[in-house]
Amino acid sequence: MISALWVMIGISLVLGAVLGYSAIRFKVEGNPLVEKIDAVLPQTQCGQCGYPGCKPYAEAIAKGEADINLCPPGGEEGIHKLAELLGVEFKPFGEGKGPRAKAVAFIDENTCIGCTLCLQACPVDAIVGAAKQMHTIVASECTGCELCVEPCPVDCISMQAIPEDISTWKWPYPVFAIAPVRNNPQKAEAS
């Protein structure tokens, strides 16, 4: 009886030590779910979700504070991915909140006064310029977040849709017209 108790106590001590050690040794910094959600988000940092960037939105989703249908640039597919990741139901975009066509910002060089306000607004440093010097957009880095449009005091920034060209063209989903099946008169007679 006593020896059995000792064995059980011994086992529990050993296992406790192992668990305690691994809790310290393999500790995960931060919430790994946030990282996973952040990886699904499109990283436009546009703030259309109401949070100041993709990471804060990911944190809000992980805490259960935000819905999964607040990210228009991610499109419906983004919602599907989030739903799958979090094990929740798909939720469509709210009225008039759907994704817009992809666009990049464009600065009208004749109007730009070089105020640097857009530089401060750009979340990905995709605008080049200096005070009283003309600013320009690095189109390849622009995420199309539109955050620079609002601060411009002379309204010289416009969003230009990216036209489809050969390099961005995609094969369409095969669609076929369904032809109604006509009764074959010969067959009908035979039967």
Place this chain on the structure above:
Amino acid sequence: MRTLYRFHGGIHPEEHKLESSEAPARRAPLPKKLILPLHQHIGNGAKVAVQVGDKVLKGQMLASAQGMISAAIHAPTSGSVTAIAQHPVPHPSGLDGLCIHLESDGEDRWIERAALDFRAMPKPELLDRLRDAGIVGLGGATFPTHVKYGLPSGQRIDTLVINGAECEPWITTDDRLMREHADGIVRGIEVLRHLSGAGEVLVGIEDNKPQAITAMRAACAGSDIEVVAVPTLYPSGGEKQLIRILTGKEVPSGGRPTNIGVACNNVATAYAIHRFVDHGEPMISRLVTVTGNVRTPMNVEVLIGTPLTEVVECAEALPGTTGYILGGPMMGLEVDDLHLPAVKSTNCIIAKSAQLFPPPPPAMPCIRCTRCAQVCPADLQPQELHWFSKAKNFGKTQEYHLFDCIECGACAYVCPSHIPLVQYFRFAKSEIWQREHEQQAAEIARERHEFRMFRQEREKQEKAERLAQKEKAAQAAKPAVATPLPVAAAANADPDDTLQMRVDADIARANMQLRIDAAAARAKEQAAAAQPKNIDALTPQQQAEIAEIEARRAKLREIASDAGADDEPPKQI
């Protein structure tokens, strides 16, 4: 006799080769206007090297290679550049691409041509010359040839496979080329052998081209190039399939032939290399089969950029033509309208008629008979791939090795439900590519955003540190004024000075200075909030530069307003 191997599957579609293979190749008449797309090869489009209005000679470079994978474009005849503008190009999208428009002067005057002593040349230089001669693979994929042989160190090529299989129905350009220019092809093969350093050279030709085999064997007599007749079976002309037939080696999934020590080139590419190395002619023309619903099916030597309508005129399209196929019926591109230029990949134009190409019966649901899997030369499961592509389950398609599909169309050919399987696979592939592209863009955006946050944090910290230091200095100085015993504090603030009198004076001055500094800092901060401060403290040189730029801009504005008044359209480049 060499042992031949089999690849999995394959089909026997009707060949339709005799229609066009028996007549000798003709040269198409010199077109008046040529349209040269900048993007005729895999990789980056070429970079325009001429201006509108330039007079150019035949063989002159019009656009140079840009980036790692690219090739140059040359003037196919002498004339003048009339525009550099958008024009429809042969592409499944039917969209326009940037093209150089060339008007021929009818003289067909060459630039200076010189043969190349390729054996005396270092290999990298020879590769650069091939790139600048616009040599790309003419087997269909138009992969720049110089890239194929610019191997990373440590990779070696043992076997060079020359592809003369030409397995696709209707097309006979390689057949004609081998019959008429076998010697030239062998010269080109010598250059390729030199480039690859391969010990073994095999030329694979399907056994439905006996004359081509005889001609090539005669041309290779006395050399150790082996011409091998391979059984006729579509798609034995696929690179991976031909390598399998000839060597028994299989290119690994997702790999290139060079991974297993094999390089593969088309006979037409070898001939183009011969034209360049021995005659100094860049890639400006190619053979095109014109066949189908035409009066005299034949092969035509066509300058790149020739409008396809003029190419078809050589063979006279018959009434009842409903459309055209560019390339073969298995892998080609269907177009309704021929207002397109011939490009480096144009190997065949088939005029369709309702008789020759009846419209496909409507697609019906997959019955999972797996006939597609039986014929797939890449050993895939097309029925599964179709299932997942249709459901847009792209992760699964990749698990089933979608990217090993060569889009040969054998699966769709045998499908009893007439499902256009290849269309589904192409859709899935381009969808996956786009997603990968977006993922990369998101990754870059994330990095840039994180760096920006880090930078802002750092700037804030630096500012706080500066302020803290000032505060410290101020606090070190303050007690000196406030307390009746300032000596210790003053000694702290200025430990080097030991003279009491000077200390007192210094403290008073320092106090005043501090207040002035604080006010100035406040003013500066306010100014900085409105406007950053990177244009003060300019050197006279910088000021001069700014003045110069301003003057230039003013002038430009003046010119622009003048030009606007003249109503002159802007130049397109």
